[in-house]
Amino acid sequence: MVTWFGRRPQRTEAPRLNARGVSQPTEKVDISSLAPDVLHFLGQVAYRELSEFEKLALAVATAPDLAAKEGLSAAAGRALGKHHSLIAEIRRRGHEPSDEMAPFVDGLDEFRRKTTGVDWYELLLSCYLVGGLLDDFFIRLSDGLPRDIGVRAARLLGEDSGTEALVSALQTAIKNDQALGSRLAMWGRRLVGDTLLVARSAMPDADSGGGTEARIEPVFTELIAAHTRRMDGLGLTA
């Protein structure tokens, strides 16, 4: 099993946010026995990052001013870069990226439609919260991949997502508009529910008698704790 930071199975600790809002998990829960097939993982995460890119590109296109556009374009570039790195991993294995991503298109497209929101702020919150939660989740899941690709995937997904611009645009708007804050708090709660369902369905089925749920639960507790800190950081009640 791969661990690139200390692991003490008896004690789960939620990921911490550093100054830039980047998730930095300090402890890990063992879900390695639930590890997916490498190509399955790569195809799914590659399409997930493409989906994140498409949402961020829409946020760029609909940004109210140039400075916002500029910051968001950096985040879009990060998601696209992650996507292309994952595609390269698939090609390195002699497979066609489109083939490996295909099984995930319908589900993730439907999820994207449900999580796009009704305006620019809901879209931004979705990019930030869904992106953060799923990156955290897939970092956890990568723990069960073979050593080389597991480490590379985790490092790639853990890279700065360039979301500072999203956070700062949201913080300013929420501070200045209480009604918007209430609406976004509700939207955030709905997003976390939908996203956790996607994460749950992305986990490969473990042996039914193996206490799967017991092992999954602390992982989801961690993910939710990190999500709550993101909400707090924006001034939203989770």
Place this chain on the structure above:
Amino acid sequence: MVTWFGRRPQRTEAPRLNARGVSQPTEKVDISSLAPDVLHFLGQVAYRELSEFEKLALAVATAPDLAAKEGLSAAAGRALGKHHSLIAEIRRRGHEPSDEMAPFVDGLDEFRRKTTGVDWYELLLSCYLVGGLLDDFFIRLSDGLPRDIGVRAARLLGEDSGTEALVSALQTAIKNDQALGSRLAMWGRRLVGDTLLVARSAMPDADSGGGTEARIEPVFTELIAAHTRRMDGLGLTA
């Protein structure tokens, strides 16, 4: 004056396309006396590339299949990379990118709206033809910039734009649908007209008595020749 490939003013030769469809001008026309202010140039080209990125991102989002999405996402990444490199040049000069791009927003947004087209194929053709023509144009214009930035800008704009996927999608569609070919040929003619107007308006005013038009004309002849070769390569009559 900067030349990073041979220049013989008496003989103008249109840019050639190499195997990947990348413009490779072999001769240059002297428009260096029409050179713009560096920040003016950088702001304009940076927003131009952001605009190209937005069009390509829309093409990704509306692509009919995963393979097309995949190829287009590479082109979108290239345009975004060019944009970010130009932004970095502006920052290096101690200026705020948003400020430098602001004067070009209305004009280029309006131009983008006019050149988006009515469907995916028109959008693809627009990305390819407008992007190619304006990159060629700004490479020419960069010739009059101070040596260091002029060379860097030209090299950056001359980099592979990743448009193979656009070309191949268009070629296939045009070959299989004669009506689409006729429609796209007309669209291509309209695009070149609108794009040349943008290029003309992007040139700084030279001294009225200096034979400006006489110097500009061969540049535009070159640009049109390269455009015609792009159209030919797609199977379209220019």
